[in-house]
Amino acid sequence: MGFALSLILTAIPFWLVMAKVIPSSGLTAFVILAFAVVQIVVHMVYFLHMNTKSEGGWNMLALIFTLVLVVIMLAGSLWVMHHLNANMMPTMMHDMRNMP
Incomplete structure (x- = not known):
């Protein structure tokens, strides 16, 4: 199946x-x-x-913990990349010409 x-x-x-x-x-x-x-x-x-009964539920608890860590890492990475893009990249062409 x-x-x-x-x-x-x-x-x-x-x-x-x-x-x-x-x-x-x-x-x-x-x-x-x-x-x-x-x-x-x-x-x-x-x-x-995997189910909630296997090994007394510890497998499911480990899976939930892993998912929480993955979500935190992905969200943090996306937040950092957006922040760098918004604050480090010139927004307009005249900003690029005014750069030293």
């Missing part, structure tokens, strides 16, 4: 991109991201056998 779901969840996004079913690239990326999240859950349940 898990293998069949993995194949389907891989084939559908591939078909969406190759056949250009969705004209908007942003919407296509969002749909592919949704399929990726579903596929992660399928892999965790069917291949890693």
Whole structure:
């Protein structure tokens, strides 16, 4: 069951991109991201056998902790990159000419 779901969840996004079913690239990326999240859950349940009862719930607690750390790192990285882009890059051409 898990293998069949993995194949389907891989084939559908591939078909969406190759056949250009969705004209908007942003919407296509969002749909592919949704399929990726579903596929992660399928892999965790069917291949890693993760549930709330395995090993007294410690596996799930470790997964939640890992997800929190990943979200903090991604959000922090995006915040720093936006801050650097907003404050370090000249905003207009005349700003570039006035630079020493």
